[in-house]
Amino acid sequence: MKELIQTIVKPLVDFPEDIKVDAIEDETRITYHLSVNKADMGKVIGKQGRVAKAIRTVVYAAGSSQHKKLFLEIGE
Template structure:
């Protein structure tokens, strides 16, 4: 549900909505003590849209995180914004 909401919001912001993908991602190196601490969502966008999604001084990204936090209730959410050309 949260990934669908984030997908809808991001597609409304970007110029290339077909390049947007939102998927849950496992956090590496997590401490088992904090296993239920946060859900991580990874947003991949076209490189031309990355600045638009992050916004000036990160305001758009912060707003997206705030909306998802409100939708999730008390669940912690972490969102990573990645351009589609980024290599790991």
């Protein structure tokens, strides 16, 4: 899943080397923390959060086969 998130985000940003995805797994959920360069935050979030929502939709759909709830948090 980390590779999927990186593949989606890499073409959107100016500093692809600063992309970092961490996963925290509990017994009922998996939380992915996406970190990008501060200058790229607007590109990843998009107008009114549309890009972030689209990224989350793809990640949630890809992870639907897992029996845990997925969350994607975006930060610096």
